[in-house]
Amino acid sequence: MLEAEQMTSPTTRSIAEMGWSVLARNDPGLGALLDAEAKYQTASLSMVASASVAPPSVLCANGTVMSNVTAEGYPGARYHPGAVHFDGIERLAVERAKHVFGARYANVQPHSCSSANLAVMAALLPRGGKVLALDLDSGGHLTHGASASVSGKYYDVARYGVEPDGSLDYDKILGRALEHRPNVVIAGASAFPRWLDFARFRAIADRVGAYLIADISHIAGLVAAGLHPSPIDYAHITTTSTYKQLAGPRGGLILLGEDYRRAGPDGRTELWKLMQRAVFPGFQGTPDPSSIAAKARALAIASSGGFHTTMKRVVDDAKALSDELMTLGYDVLTGGTDNHMVLVDVRTAGLTGVVAERALEECGILVNRNKIPGDPLPPTVGGGLRFGTNILAQRGMGPLAVRECARLVHEVLSGIKVQGSTDYELAGTLRESVHGRVSSLCARFPFQSEID
Known part of the structure; x- marks a missing residue:
């Protein structure tokens, strides 16, 4: 019945609904992967500086006739x-x-x-x-x-x-x-x-x-x-x-x-x-x-007021993240930030960027490795981490919650047992402990449905 109605009187909404119904029924493997990614993004603490989250209406507009x-x-x-x-x-x-x-x-x-x-x-x-x-x-x-x-x-x-x-x-x-x-x-x-x-x-x-x-x-x-x-x-x-x-x-x-x-x-x-x-x-x-x-x-x-509010939170959050990481003893490049980005030299903590990135990812925290000025390591390894607060701000996290994020990062990085420039182990039950708190934090701050 639904598909017949869509064929005779198609709308953007009806086509999207029919498309998902057919995809889930006829290509369940692909549908399961798409659903898994949605859940993964919801439960992951993403501090990737080169990313933001497209609101549902943007995703809708991007998948039309x-x-x-x-x-x-x-x-x-x-x-x-x-x-x-x-x-x-x-x-x-x-x-x-x-x-x-x-x-x-x-x-x-x-x-x-x-x-x-x-x-x-x-x-x-x-x-x-x-x-x-x-x-x-x-x-x-x-x-x-x-x-x-x-x-x-x-x-x-x-x-x-x-x-x-x-x-x-x-x-x-x-x-x-x-x-x-x-x-x-x-x-x-x-x-x-x-x-x-x-x-x-x-x-x-x-x-x-x-x-x-x-x-x-x-x-x-x-x-x-x-x-x-x-x-x-x-x-x-x-x-x-x-x-x-x-x-x-x-x-x-x-x-x-x-x-x-x-x-x-x-x-x-x-x-x-x-x-x-x-x-x-x-x-x-x-x-x-x-x-x-x-x-x-x-x-x-x-162009909306809600977007301006979110961007103001982006800047406030980045300053809080930078301050907390410095308080925890990390070498933050330039001593702070003016935008959404915080760069950290993790070599002073005895780590490489790739080890830090992978260990954090195991615990549900997404941050990318990055070369830093004067870095002798190749881009695949890197001596730094690049943090960003775009997605944290989109979740509605303010400076207090962001400081909590920084402490979770520190807990992971200080629990790494380095075995080489790309190899490591995580101490004890650290992975499970941090991952559980990451999930709880993300549940406290779900993505905003629309920001305008």
């Missing part, structure tokens, strides 16, 4: 028929992105921030063009010119680093720019716990006649909420992912501010037009309509 639409191009200029509703959704997402970030132009089609970064660089640089970006070992990102990335293979990349205390010295960055004379300067990081001074970065870029790209993937939620300085009118181009802190789907955005009509490298084509061409047909074919619908929903949430 829009996936059946194939339409290359942009609204009003598609290369396929049948895009009338997709056009409306993409226009909605674009307007919401511009509103949330105060931008003059937004492209919502990138499948990730990585693809957005590569498209932007290709639009601004010839092969072999010069780039100045934060070194990977100092907290930079692969797509900012790391040797393992295509960006490091196609471009001539010079790097700036952090100081021994983990801070940025902008005078030294200027010196590197004057020495290298880059075409593009990139401001952005995947593991940097302090504010980025985008005004200083723009002054450096202007001094050498370079374009400034700001990658705010990890801090986009704080920027949207006004809790971190915005690069929109300092950077020529801003990029971001939509899942790391915006609680959206997998995907990316390209944003332009006051310079959106500035001429590009050819001296004629406006930057916004270059960005259009760079994404399609430059780096992508068909966009993902369902992902764009989910971006539209996430951006609506990001």
Whole structure:
């Protein structure tokens, strides 16, 4: 009866209900894995800095009949028929992105921030063009010119680093720019716990006649909420992912501010037009309509008062986590944090990052290993841990609960019997004891259904 009704009068809800019913009945193995993951996320204490939790309405928007639409191009200029509703959704997402970030132009089609970064660089640089970006070992990102990335293979990349205390010295960055004379300067990081001074970065870029790209993937939620300085009118181009802190789907955005009509490298084509061409047909074919619908929903949430409250909690929680870890004797890089991120050198505790990460995961606590400045260990091992408070804040945890999280972390790390750079044992019944308290803590702070 239900399936017959859905066939004659389909709605997004009825299709989703029918889909789950059929999946559970005809593919129980896959259904069981999906259910197991939902339970796992609910009961795990995730402090992964590069993640947030998409609310149910975002997940719903990301799994709709829009996936059946194939339409290359942009609204009003598609290369396929049948895009009338997709056009409306993409226009909605674009307007919401511009509103949330105060931008003059937004492209919502990138499948990730990585693809957005590569498209932007290709639009601004010839092969072999010069780039100045934060070194990977100092907290930079692969797509900012790391040797393992295509960006490091196609471009001539010079790097700036952090100081021994983990801070940025902008005078030294200027010196590197004057020495290298880059075409593009990139401001952005995947593991940097302090504010980025985008005004200083723009002054450096202007001094050498370079374009400034700001990658705010990890801090986009704080920027949207006004809790971190915005690069929109300092950077020529801003990029971001939509899942790391915006609680959206997998995907990316390209944003332009006051310079959106500035001429590009050819001296004629406006930057916004270059960005259009760079994404399609430059780096992508068909966009993902369902992902764009989910971006539209996430951006609506990001403009709400509830989102601002959550982002304020993110910052407060990170400071509490940092303070408690330092009180417990851990070496916290830069002595604290301005954003959601806390970086810890676990070598001073006699551990490696991978040992600490795996031991914590056994106990239901998710934190990722990370290289730290001056780290001689390979990325697969690492000498540090990167903590983040996005998901803790989404659970509604405040500073007191976060301090409890820090003490659970300490209990695990101090109970590790190290047997090598990647091998260890956990003392006695530590795993079961901590896992039980993690489950209880997560039950006390279940995920909020929606934050707006």
